[in-house]
Amino acid sequence: MLTTAQTGSNGTTSAASPWKNWSGSQTATPARWATPATEAELADTVQKADQVRVVGAGHSFTPLVPTTGCIVSLDRLTGLVDHHRDTHRATLWAGTRLFDCGPLLHAVGQALPNMGDIDRQSVGGVLSTATHGTGATFPCIAAGAVELRLVTATGKVLSVSAERDSEMFHAAAVSLGALGVISQVSLQNVPSFRLRERVEMLPLDTVLADLDHWKREHRNFELWVFPHSRQALIKTLDITDDAVDSQIKGADAADGLLRLCSELTRALPGLTAPLQKLAARFIKPTLRVGESWRIFPSERGVRFNEMEYHVPDDAGAEALDEACRVSVSSGTAGFFPIEFRFVAGDTHWLSPFEGGNRASIAVHQYYKQDYRPLFAAVEPVLRRRGGRPHWGKLHTATHRDLLAMYPNLGRFLRVRAQLDPGGKFLNPYLRSIFGLTDT
Numbered sequence: 430m431l432t433t434a435q436t437g438s439n440g441t442t443s444a445a446s447p448w449k450n451w452s453g454s455q456t457a458t459p460a461r462w463a464t465p466a467t468e469a470e471l472a473d474t475v476q477k478a479d480q481v482r483v484v485g486a487g488h489s490f491t492p493l494v495p496t497t498g499c500i501v502s503l504d505r506l507t508g509l510v511d512h513h514r515d516t517h518r519a520t521l522w523a524g525t526r527l528f529d530c531g532p533l534l535h536a537v538g539q540a541l542p543n544m545g546d547i548d549r550q551s552v553g554g555v556l557s558t559a560t561h562g563t564g565a566t567f568p569c570i571a572a573g574a575v576e577l578r579l580v581t582a583t584g585k586v587l588s589v590s591a592e593r594d595s596e597m598f599h600a601a602a603v604s605l606g607a608l609g610v611i612s613q614v615s616l617q618n619v620p621s622f623r624l625r626e627r628v629e630m631l632p633l634d635t636v637l638a639d640l641d642h643w644k645r646e647h648r649n650f651e652l653w654v655f656p657h658s659r660q661a662l663i664k665t666l667d668i669t670d671d672a673v674d675s676q677i678k679g680a681d682a683a684d685g686l687l688r689l690c691s692e693l694t695r696a697l698p699g700l701t702a703p704l705q706k707l708a709a710r711f712i713k714p715t716l717r718v719g720e721s722w723r724i725f726p727s728e729r730g731v732r733f734n735e736m737e738y739h740v741p742d743d744a745g746a747e748a749l750d751e752a753c754r755v756s757v758s759s760g761t762a763g764f765f766p767i768e769f770r771f772v773a774g775d776t777h778w779l780s781p782f783e784g785g786n787r788a789s790i791a792v793h794q795y796y797k798q799d800y801r802p803l804f805a806a807v808e809p810v811l812r813r814r815g816g817r818p819h820w821g822k823l824h825t826a827t828h829r830d831l832l833a834m835y836p837n838l839g840r841f842l843r844v845r846a847q848l849d850p851g852g853k854f855l856n857p858y859l860r861s862i863f864g865l866t867d868t
């Protein structure tokens with residue numbers, strides 16, 4: 430199985446290579462792979478193909494990418510196109526991975542204002558699913574986009590900016606690859622900055638009682654909750670001028686422990702509670718300092734499947750508490766903790782954060798375990814609290830559910846029908862969530 434394409438002379442492979450996503454839960458055997466090296470080649474590929482799905486780093490859990498047509502990878506459309514010192518804006522090729530954005534932007538004195546849990550994704554991928562980090566005043570990464578270039582079904586390239594064409598821009602910035610292929614993105618960045626990270630284990634109830642304080646006092650704040658022990662790993666990030674640590678430790682030891690505990694609790698579910706309690710006793714506080722792009726991301730060496738819902742932020746604490754209790758009482762949880770973050774609102778039509786600040790609650794299951802019983806137990810809790818699902822993470826919301834959750838979905842679908850009346854960019858999953866199963 431491949432997660433990236435082999436490249437032919439004109440950027441297109443003739444042999445069909447299978448594809449799978451990061452967790453291995455989604456697979457596809459496309460008729461063709463295309464890896465264009467220029468925007469013109471990308472436009473030509475799109476124009477000639479019958480069915481196109483674009484892949485970034487394959488880090489989505491939902492079946493957004495699978496197609497029997499052509500998978501287009503932007504692995505050869507990467508790097509910094511342009512930057513402006515005064516405004517801290519930079520234009521990147523959409524195939525650029527976040528782990529390359531850090532050093533590329535740092536070299537020109539810029540940084541992304543915020544990043545998520547990992548840096549493996551592509552710029553096009555994080556935009557298209559409204560990927561986010563944590564921090565009450567920090568919106569998802571797509572909210573920092575100011576302009577983008579979109580290759581549409583006919584091969585025409587649209588240059589769409591927030592200032593010139595607000596409607597199209599708000600439709601295209603978070604668009605699941607359903608309006609076309611984004612080739613370049615201009616982002617509003619900030620001057621490079623350094624972060625101090627502190628991680629410590631605290632009783633969940635103590636943290637929940639003072640949630641507003643944690644949220645206000647730190648630039649970025651998140652929780653990893655072990656429901657069986659009701660202990661939470663708290664991660665805070667704050668700007669600092671302190672010296673950078675000479676060695677920013679990798680996650681090898683933590684990964685080893687997580688893998689071991691996941692295997693043990695998979696074989697013997699009764700061990701989940703004692704192991705989570707033991708972990709709470711042995712995890713000691715840690716502190717590290719580094720450039721923002723080195724501190725934000727973690728290494729996730731142990732694979733899992735994930736469901737994440739974004740609830741209105743004032744419902745966050747209660748939703749988290751109930752999600753923890755249900756995951757324990759249903760007897761479905763494995764060793765993985767539940768993640769809790771804050772995300773500021775934005776105005777993109779399909780952003781789950783459209784219209785106001787949200788608290789994000791994510792449930793994980795070890796990739797060798799069936800995730801469905803746990804997710805089925807927790808999903809109603811998050812839906813009842815007004816949650817909207819992350820587009821890249823597993824959920825069971827139907828078209829009708831999504832219409833009720835996303836007030837601009839109807840507008841988005843009208844733009845989609847205008848840009849791609851033949852459904853070139855649709856696959857069975859998109860047809861289903863867009864309510865287009867009969868077309």
Ligand SMILES: Cc1cc2nc3c(=O)[nH]c(=O)nc-3n(C[C@H](O)[C@H](O)[C@H](O)COP(=O)(O)OP(=O)(O)OC[C@H]3O[C@@H](n4cnc5c(N)ncnc54)[C@H](O)[C@@H]3O)c2cc1C
Pocket residue numbers: 451452482483484485486487488489490493494503523524544545546547549550551552553554555557558559560561562604605606607609610611612729819820821822
């Ligand atoms: C270990 C792990 C940790 C994660 N952590 C976070 C996190 O902290 N926060 C968060 O919000 N999410 C997180 N995610 C989810 C992930 O960020 C999103 O699913 C993201 O979309 C993945 O980016 P990608 O480059 O892999 O895109 P893919 O998964 O390959 O594609 C995602 C979607 O974007 C579309 N797309 C990709 N490139 C383009 C383009 N150039 N033009 C148009 N459409 C395009 C695809 O067609 C598809 O619909 C995590 C996932 C994993 C596996």
